[in-house]
Amino acid sequence: MTDEPLISKSDRTARAILDSAYRLFVSQGYAATSMRQIAEDAGLALGSAYNHFSSKDDIFKTIILKRHPIFVIMPLIKATKGNTIEEFIRNAARTLVAELEQNPEFINLLLIEMVEFKGQHAPLLFERVWPDLLAIAGQVAVFQDELQPIPPPLLLRAFLGMFFSYFITDILLKNLMPAAMQENALDRFVDIFLNGIKQPVDNRKLNTSESL
Amino acid sequence: MTDEPLISKSDRTARAILDSAYRLFVSQGYAATSMRQIAEDAGLALGSAYNHFSSKDDIFKTIILKRHPIFVIMPLIKATKGNTIEEFIRNAARTLVAELEQNPEFINLLLIEMVEFKGQHAPLLFERVWPDLLAIAGQVAVFQDELQPIPPPLLLRAFLGMFFSYFITDILLKNLMPAAMQENALDRFVDIFLNGIKQPVDNRKLNTSESL
DNA sequence: CCTACCGATCGGTAGG
DNA sequence: CCTACCGATCGGTAGG
Numbered sequence: 148m149t150d151e152p153l154i155s156k157s158d159r160t161a162r163a164i165l166d167s168a169y170r171l172f173v174s175q176g177y178a179a180t181s182m183r184q185i186a187e188d189a190g191l192a193l194g195s196a197y198n199h200f201s202s203k204d205d206i207f208k209t210i211i212l213k214r215h216p217i218f219v220i221m222p223l224i225k226a227t228k229g230n231t232i233e234e235f236i237r238n239a240a241r242t243l244v245a246e247l248e249q250n251p252e253f254i255n256l257l258l259i260e261m262v263e264f265k266g267q268h269a270p271l272l273f274e275r276v277w278p279d280l281l282a283i284a285g286q287v288a289v290f291q292d293e294l295q296p297i298p299p300p301l302l303l304r305a306f307l308g309m310f311f312s313y314f315i316t317d318i319l320l321k322n323l324m325p326a327a328m329q330e331n332a333l334d335r336f337v338d339i340f341l342n343g344i345k346q347p348v349d350n351r352k353l354n355t356s357e358s359l
Numbered sequence: 360m361t362d363e364p365l366i367s368k369s370d371r372t373a374r375a376i377l378d379s380a381y382r383l384f385v386s387q388g389y390a391a392t393s394m395r396q397i398a399e400d401a402g403l404a405l406g407s408a409y410n411h412f413s414s415k416d417d418i419f420k421t422i423i424l425k426r427h428p429i430f431v432i433m434p435l436i437k438a439t440k441g442n443t444i445e446e447f448i449r450n451a452a453r454t455l456v457a458e459l460e461q462n463p464e465f466i467n468l469l470l471i472e473m474v475e476f477k478g479q480h481a482p483l484l485f486e487r488v489w490p491d492l493l494a495i496a497g498q499v500a501v502f503q504d505e506l507q508p509i510p511p512p513l514l515l516r517a518f519l520g521m522f523f524s525y526f527i528t529d530i531l532l533k534n535l536m537p538a539a540m541q542e543n544a545l546d547r548f549v550d551i552f553l554n555g556i557k558q559p560v561d562n563r564k565l566n567t568s569e570s571l
Numbered sequence: 572c573c574t575a576c577c578g579a580t581c582g583g584t585a586g587g
Numbered sequence: 588c589c590t591a592c593c594g595a596t597c598g599g600t601a602g603g
Contacts, residue, residue, distance in 0.1 A: 176475045178391035308524025343555025
């Protein structure tokens with residue numbers, strides 16, 4: 148029985164290699180990371196890594212299909228709750244930012260794929276994320292009459308864009324910005340986005356009491 | 360007189376090296392680009408490149424301080440005209456997208472700096488872009504009473520974010536998206552953004568004639 | 572500006 | 588899973 152544990156030794160080693168490679172890739176880039184670094188970080192000799200993966204590229208391909216940020220982001224959005232579009236969007240934004248703060252480099256895999264691999268894995272990634280995309284479009288459709296007439300896919304794209312741009316500018320400008328550019332920046336981003344997508348009905352509760 | 364032309368031979372060679380390096384960096388990344396590639400592309404032997412730059416890193420540093428996309432984007436925004444905030448934003452967005460379509464890889468320098476250099480040049484970049492930032496904040500201040508009370512720096516950041524997210528998602532999802540997600544995506548992005556930042560006064564001309 | 576070289580490191584493999 | 592190796596290429600330099 149114990150001869151065949153649920154997770155074999157070989158599997159554990161393969162995972163150690165993937166984990167090490169992931170960390171090194173997102174912190175240095177693909178070309179700047181050597182197989183020797185990966186093997187050493189995983190506690191192996193170089194040659195041993197090749198018993199588990201045929202090449203460095205093979206490791207990268209495996210990682211990107213398992214750990215591309217889109218595979219973290221989409222399920223988080225899908226699991227978001229909310230009784231109004233406002234609640235839904237604010238909850239989703241908060242969840243994503245919490246995830247990001249936990250691992251600020253997790254977007255780097257996307258950037259590396261764009262620059263160093265010229266986006267060549269995009270078709271496969273898109274195909275695999277498609278079911279989640281449909282599910283989310285269905286969730287948002289519930290709020291249809293709160294919203295401007297915007298096609299749901301475009302809405303999702305704009306939302307992802309808002310989030311993406313928030314933390315790109317956040318990373319870029321970290322401690323450099325004047326306070327006004329930073330303070331509550333996420334809330335402000337969400338305000339603009341929400342105000343932008345909502346129907347201008349009477350019961351809108353804007354915080355613009357000074358409406359001249 | 361002709362002994363000292365305005366642009367010396369040495370200057371021209373240095374520029375050829377920078378141009379070649381720029382093209383190679385944005386299309387492959389920094390680590391994946393070798394000094395031999397750069398020298399060959401510039402029409403030189405390897406050793407000759409070192410008469411103009413002390414190291415590969417020296418070349419990168421020179422390039423990023425001259426050609427970081429922020430130095431293209433900010434002047435373009437600064438030169439934007441418009442009698443209303445709507446005109447201004449739409450013109451700026453159009454100009455930036457036109458620039459991007461002309462050189463789809465020009466953002467890669469920013470991405471490379473983020474991933475492969477961990478954003479270490481950010482302080483210097485920010486310092487140099489600061490005057491433009493102030494100028495643009497001044498330009499936008501003119502439209503103050505058309506706008507929600509949003510601090511100008513945050514407004515600029517949100518606008519840059521909108522633009523940035525537009526073309527990141529554009530690059531990522533290029534030919535993969537359902538038509539609805541792509542068609543007029545920029546206009547839609549701008550609509551959302553504009554609607555999001557504008558004061559909800561009476562004379563707003565929304566294209567939502569079907570307001571339930 | 573080039574040729575010819577330096578030591579170091581690269582991805583990958585053979586052989587056990 | 589490791590040791591020891593392969594040829595190729597790396598960033599950089601000396602010397603002319």
